[in-house]
Amino acid sequence: xxxxxxxxxxxxxxxxxxxxxxxxxxxxxxxxxxxxxxxxxxxxxxxxxxxxxxxxxxxxxxxxxxxxxxxxxxxxxxxxxxxxxxxxxxxxxxxxxxxxxxxxxxxxxxxxxxxxxxxxxxxxxxxxxxxxxxxxxxxxxxxxxxxxxxxxxxxxxxxxxxxxxxxxxxxxxxxxxxxxxxxxxxxxxxxxxxxxxxxxxxxxxxxxxxxxxxxxxxxxxxxxxxxxxxxxxxxxxxxxxxxxxxxxxxxxxxxxxxxxxxxxxxxxxxxxxxxxxxxxxxxxxxxxxxxxxxxxxxxxxxxxxxxxxxxxxxxxxxxxxxxxxxxxxxxxxxxxxxxxxxxxxxxxxxxxxxxxx
Numbered sequence: 001x002x003x004x005x006x007x008x009x010x011x012x013x014x015x016x017x018x019x020x021x022x023x024x025x026x027x028x029x030x031x032x033x034x035x036x037x038x039x040x041x042x043x044x045x046x047x048x049x050x051x052x053x054x055x056x057x058x059x060x061x062x063x064x065x066x067x068x069x070x071x072x073x074x075x076x077x078x079x080x081x082x083x084x085x086x087x088x089x090x091x092x093x094x095x096x097x098x099x100x101x102x103x104x105x106x107x108x109x110x111x112x113x114x115x116x117x118x119x120x121x122x123x124x125x126x127x128x129x130x131x132x133x134x135x136x137x138x139x140x141x142x143x144x145x146x147x148x149x150x151x152x153x154x155x156x157x158x159x160x161x162x163x164x165x166x167x168x169x170x171x172x173x174x175x176x177x178x179x180x181x182x183x184x185x186x187x188x189x190x191x192x193x194x195x196x197x198x199x200x201x202x203x204x205x206x207x208x209x210x211x212x213x214x215x216x217x218x219x220x221x222x223x224x225x226x227x228x229x230x231x232x233x234x235x236x237x238x239x240x241x242x243x244x245x246x247x248x249x250x251x252x253x254x255x256x257x258x259x260x261x262x263x264x265x266x267x268x269x270x271x272x273x274x275x276x277x278x279x280x281x282x283x284x285x286x287x288x289x290x291x292x293x294x295x296x297x298x299x300x301x302x303x304x305x306x307x308x309x310x311x312x313x314x315x316x317x318x319x320x321x322x323x324x325x326x327x328x329x330x331x332x333x334x335x336x337x338x339x340x341x342x343x344x345x346x347x348x349x350x351x352x353x354x355x356x357x
């Protein structure tokens with residue numbers, strides 16, 4: 001007896017049926033999809049393999065469609081029938097580093113089914129010598145997390161709606177990139193035509209900093225440009241419209257929040273409006289403060305970093321210092337638009353001369 005299937009693969013003494021048999025639409029009762037190429041012997045008979053007979057629950061129906069199928073060929077000349085099994089793997093795509101990214105939108109809904117399919121998926125990915133496995137579990141499938149942990153998956157990172165887990169297959173150290181190591185903040189040094197600085201007092205601050213007037217600050221949002229984030233933060237906290245001029249300095253600190261590092265960009269901004277409307281959730285007060293008074297605040301005069309930043313901003317106002325202006329560029333390596341911050345070397349095109357404040 002001989003069975004020929006389109007794209008079938010022989011592994012040991014078992015044949016794994018191609019993907020055309022893994023979709024429930026290919027099977028109706030005892031009929032088989034006509035995508036079988038040819039068959040010698042008696043008619044092919046397809047049936048489901050199930051641990052519960054004719055179970056009507058939604059979980060078992062899903063198991064029939066997702067987990068295991070049984071295909072039986074009747075033998076000839078009294079030979080025993082042969083059964084061919086095909087176990088489904090999680091729907092996924094290969095990444096460019098020889099790894100696998102599981103499709104989080106196509107996960108089974110039943111934990112038992114997920115556990116079974118995850119095991120068979122890992123077995124197949126190992127046999128294919130894959131590298132890293134990326135498994136994104138949405139919040140509504142949080143009961144899958146301990147199942148994945150039991151199989152050896154580790155936490156990578158989490159957001160409000162999901163947890164990302166990873167599994168490294170090859171022997172040796174894991175080569176998957178670590179989770180994001182930095183948070184990014186911005187501060188807007190906004191000056192008006194009267195040589196006044198836009199300052200705020202925050203509602204929630206350490207007791208030692210009570211009464212300090214500071215520039216508007218905040219965190220960059222996901223996929224947000226530094227210059228856009230600076231303009232947004234100033235607007236949210238004070239209601240003032242601004243134009244980004246350039247980055248005049250940035251600070252790099254470590255172990256700031258949950259052992260993460262911090263990048264803070266000081267941005268020179270030009271005021272486009274004057275009427276202040278404060279954000280009552282974050283800001284206690286806001287005002288335009290003469291630059292001289294801002295520099296002479298007792299709480300800030302003894303801080304070396306604050307003093308250096310002020311010196312840089314004052315030098316920029318006098319065109320004795322040039323910061324980093326933003327330039328949109330596209331790299332041939334990835335074809336994506338990026339923002340490159342740099343200072344123009346040619347004195348005739350100097351940032352200080354072309355973008356007065």
